[in-house]
Amino acid sequence: MNTPAFSRYTGQSSCSRRSGRAGQNNWSVLLIAGTLIMLFACSASDLVAAEITVTSKFLGGSGDVLEIEQNDDAARVVITPSSQIDRGWPCWWYVRIDGAKAGQKIAFTVQSNNLPFRGTQKLAANWSTPQRAAISLDGVSWAHTDTATTTPQTATYNIIAPQASFWVAWGPPFLSAHAESLLSEIAATLTAENEPNKRFELARSRENRPVHAIRFGNPQAANSIWVQARQHAWETGSSWVADGFVQWAASDDPLAVQLRSTTEVFFVPIMDVDNVDRGAGGKDSAPRDHNRDWADRPIYPEVLAAQNQIKKQIDDGRLRVYIDLHNPAPGDHEPFYFGPLDYAQLTPGLRQKYDRFLELSTQFIRGPLAIHPRYRFATYVPTAEEQKRVSRNWVGDRIGDQGVSLTLETAWNTPASTVDGYREVGRGLATTITKYLIEMNQADR
Numbered sequence: 304m305n306t307p308a309f310s311r312y313t314g315q316s317s318c319s320r321r322s323g324r325a326g327q328n329n330w331s332v333l334l335i336a337g338t339l340i341m342l343f344a345c346s347a348s349d350l351v352a353a354e355i356t357v358t359s360k361f362l363g364g365s366g367d368v369l370e371i372e373q374n375d376d377a378a379r380v381v382i383t384p385s386s387q388i389d390r391g392w393p394c395w396w397y398v399r400i401d402g403a404k405a406g407q408k409i410a411f412t413v414q415s416n417n418l419p420f421r422g423t424q425k426l427a428a429n430w431s432t433p434q435r436a437a438i439s440l441d442g443v444s445w446a447h448t449d450t451a452t453t454t455p456q457t458a459t460y461n462i463i464a465p466q467a468s469f470w471v472a473w474g475p476p477f478l479s480a481h482a483e484s485l486l487s488e489i490a491a492t493l494t495a496e497n498e499p500n501k502r503f504e505l506a507r508s509r510e511n512r513p514v515h516a517i518r519f520g521n522p523q524a525a526n527s528i529w530v531q532a533r534q535h536a537w538e539t540g541s542s543w544v545a546d547g548f549v550q551w552a553a554s555d556d557p558l559a560v561q562l563r564s565t566t567e568v569f570f571v572p573i574m575d576v577d578n579v580d581r582g583a584g585g586k587d588s589a590p591r592d593h594n595r596d597w598a599d600r601p602i603y604p605e606v607l608a609a610q611n612q613i614k615k616q617i618d619d620g621r622l623r624v625y626i627d628l629h630n631p632a633p634g635d636h637e638p639f640y641f642g643p644l645d646y647a648q649l650t651p652g653l654r655q656k657y658d659r660f661l662e663l664s665t666q667f668i669r670g671p672l673a674i675h676p677r678y679r680f681a682t683y684v685p686t687a688e689e690q691k692r693v694s695r696n697w698v699g700d701r702i703g704d705q706g707v708s709l710t711l712e713t714a715w716n717t718p719a720s721t722v723d724g725y726r727e728v729g730r731g732l733a734t735t736i737t738k739y740l741i742e743m744n745q746a747d748r
């Protein structure tokens with residue numbers, strides 16, 4: 304029998320192609336397979352030898368198949384993040400593999416998408432090729448793969464298929480459904496303790512998706528804080544940091560109870576819900592992304608709504624801490640804050656607040672993802688006009704001396720950049736904020 308070592312396909316998967324593979328061994332198999340297909344239609348083709356297929360056609364999915372080669376023991380799969388023109392960087396990918404054989408060795412290669420994503424702009428390869436990919440048996444719990452072997456344009460993850468179907472992604476996904484269930488859980492926990500809390504829809508997105516949020520703690524308190532994530536859709540780690548933050552803030556830890564008695568907490572786990580659920584990158588989308596939209600007339604309803612609520616808290620003299628959660632560049636291996644660009648010109652009192660906040664962060668965001676002990680400054684934003692449209696700066700320009708406004712960038716390309724690692728950073732952030740507020744409240748007396 305003159306069977307090639309690998310059967311080879313290029314292009315998108317389909318069920319008819321899967322059934323067609325049986326035909327390459329001999330004609331009788333082909334005839335039987337063909338008859339089966341006619342009798343039972345496409346789904347019955349699973350009765351024929353299983354073949355690997357790859358799909359991203361689900362919520363938050365991204366990835367186009369470039370190549371699949373396979374035999375019984377091994378397979379090679381090549382994908383690239385899907386292009387969504389004007390929807391930001393094509394760095395996010397998230398696919399399901401079906402039809403694998405448990406124990407089969409799969410060389411899973413991600414080839415960077417080097418098509419222009421906006422005008423003539425192209426994305427450097429290393430944003431889409433993490434050292435370790437995320438892998439899941441159930442689409443719920445995620446682990447790291449082994450370290451990839453890389454070329455300038457690709458990363459190859461050697462996977463032993465754990466079962467017929469499993470998921471592989473750039474990082475652990477966090478979609479609108481995660482936000483919904485997280486907020487339900489937080490609300491239920493607090494309600495069971497008879498504590499005030501209110502889930503609310505911050506806004507309806509441009510594509511009419513709800514942007515979920517919650518407020519809890521003491522609604523009459525003199526202090527409020529605002530924590531949000533995912534102005535950039537691909538930065539899934541930032542929502543897991545947010546998850547760790549809010550689970551701690553709503554917990555029965557005595558410090559968390561103290562936080563809630565003296566502070567009202569406003570929390571938004573996903574800002575750019577449209578691009579998150581579309582599986583688009585979001586960053587640098589056209590005409591501008593969420594974190595360049597903090598202008599007089601925002602184009603995103605959720606940015607406008609956040610501005611209005613934050614402005615009210617500033618006007619009421621309540622807002623003490625604003626945190627915008629992100630993930631940084633592939634080469635950044637520790638979390639860090641972007642601080643105020645005018646740090647050197649701040650009043651001594653306000654600079655002391657920023658310094659104390661950072662000092663506390665080094666005590667409580669300790670690892671394995673430990674915070675960098677100095678502020679960094681987003682000087683790469685080219686013009687003063689654009690800098691003003693960054694949310695940290697928008698809040699910083701309005702908050703005066705009453706509070707701190709920071710971007711927290713949590714490293715995603717390290718062995719500790721897992722759901723647990725991200726949550727640990729979030730808990731550290733929550734503890735930092737609580738300790739900071741306790742000190743500030745004492746100083747005010």
Ligand SMILES: [Zn+2]
Binds near residue numbers: 534538630
């Ligand atoms: Zn970002």
